Amino acid sequence: MDVGWYMALAAALFFIGAIGLLVRRNALVMFMCIELMLNAVNLTLISAGRALNDINGQVAVFFILVVAAAEVVVGLAIIVAIFRVRASASVDELSELRG
Amino acid sequence: MPVRSLGMVEALLFVVLGLLALVGAVAVVISRNPIHSALGLLGTLLAVAVLYVVQLAHLVAAVQVVVYAGAVMTLFLFVIMLIGVDKEEVREETLPYQRWIVGGVSVAIVLFAAGLTLFGNFEWVPPATAMVPEATNGTIEAVAVPMFTDWVLAFEATALLLTIAAAGAIALAHYRQRET
Numbered sequence: 654m655d656v657g658w659y660m661a662l663a664a665a666l667f668f669i670g671a672i673g674l675l676v677r678r679n680a681l682v683m684f685m686c687i688e689l690m691l692n693a694v695n696l697t698l699i700s701a702g703r704a705l706n707d708i709n710g711q712v713a714v715f716f717i718l719v720v721a722a723a724e725v726v727v728g729l730a731i732i733v734a735i736f737r738v739r740a741s742a743s744v745d746e747l748s749e750l751r752g
Numbered sequence: 753m754p755v756r757s758l759g760m761v762e763a764l765l766f767v768v769l770g771l772l773a774l775v776g777a778v779a780v781v782i783s784r785n786p787i788h789s790a791l792g793l794l795g796t797l798l799a800v801a802v803l804y805v806v807q808l809a810h811l812v813a814a815v816q817v818v819v820y821a822g823a824v825m826t827l828f829l830f831v832i833m834l835i836g837v838d839k840e841e842v843r844e845e846t847l848p849y850q851r852w853i854v855g856g857v858s859v860a861i862v863l864f865a866a867g868l869t870l871f872g873n874f875e876w877v878p879p880a881t882a883m884v885p886e887a888t889n890g891t892i893e894a895v896a897v898p899m900f901t902d903w904v905l906a907f908e909a910t911a912l913l914l915t916i917a918a919a920g921a922i923a924l925a926h927y928r929q930r931e932t
Contacts, residue, residue, distance in 0.1 A: 654762045654763055658766060658770075659766070659803070659807070662766075662770045662773065662774075662803075665774060665777075666774070666777050666796070666800075668862070669777040669778060669780075669781055670777065670780075670781075671858070672781060672858070673780060673781035675854050675855075675858060676781065676851070677781065679786060681786050681789075681828065681831065681832060681835070682780070682781075682783075682786055682789050684828070685789050685793045685828065686780060688797075688824070689777055689793060689796060692796065692797060692800050692820075695800070695816075696800055696803065696804075699803075699804055699807050699809045699812065700807060702809075702888055703807050703808065703809075703888045706888055707888065708888055708890065708894050708895065708898055709898055709902075709903075710888075711809050711811070711812050711888070711890045711894075711895050712895060712898050712899050712902075712903055714809070714812050715812065715815070715895070715899065716903075716907075716910055718815060718816070718819055718820070719910040719913065719914065720910070720913065721820075722819060722824060722914070722917075723913050723914055723916075723917035724917075725824050725827060725828075726827070726917045726918065726920075726921045727917050727920050727924070729827060729831045730921040730925055731924060732831065732835070733834060733835070733924075733925070734924045734925070734927050736834075736835050745847075
């Protein structure tokens with residue numbers, strides 16, 4: 654089966670994730686959309702690794718998994734810390750840093 | 753076993769799992785309830801994990817199920833429960849026309865990328881020659897050898913990154929707003 658189909662599926666997943674990241678206001682759902690985009694990239698790496706007959710694509714996916722896990726841990730901690738102060742998970746209300 | 757003879761099975765699996773992944777992804781975006789978003793993401797993650805197995809990335813698929821669908825999604829659900837699921841998303845616009853501006857810009861970007869892909873003259877991926885499935889058969893050994901030889905520095909860096917992330921999360925959890 655052609656690798657292009659996997660690339661197309663990954664592009665569609667990435668696009669849906671990007672749309673969600675732009676449209677949604679809930680910080681948690683935005684985080685899930687980021688995870689969706691990371692997964693799409695992982696799928697492209699696996700598919701390209703198979704097409705190029707190179708195991709390093711799978712190794713790269715491992716590193717992306719680790720970075721994503723670290724990102725989720727810190728991001729969710731930030732969301733909880735913000736929620737404790739603001740009692741809201743909406744990103745539109747976070748405007749303390751405006752100039 | 754000749755892997756290429758499984759093309760029909762692979763195509764069938766791709767259609768079913770691809771549709772499942774897309775449905776899950778759309779559910780993440782359109783669900784009002786964050787719990788439903790999390791369940792949609794879970795479905796997408798599992799479908800993509802099976803697509804990894806189809807492409808012989810066995811170890812990555814297992815890690816995807818254990819780490820992503822297991823640990824990360826549990827963390828997500830935990831935080832959703834902590835924050836509360838009954839809060840409706842605020843629909844009012846605080847920045848005027850922000851959806852229209854962002855929508856126009858993103859449509860422009862997508863059209864640009866599509867035009868580049870269709871009309872650009874470049875090849876990212878050279879055509880696959882004789883398929884030797886042994887080289888990309890992602891067993892633990894096949895993945896671990898390059899990880900601990902060529903990429904050992906990156907591996908140590910990720911260890912450092914995880915330590916920093918854990919320390920940062922604990923520091924954030926202990927954060928208190930200063931009394932004024």
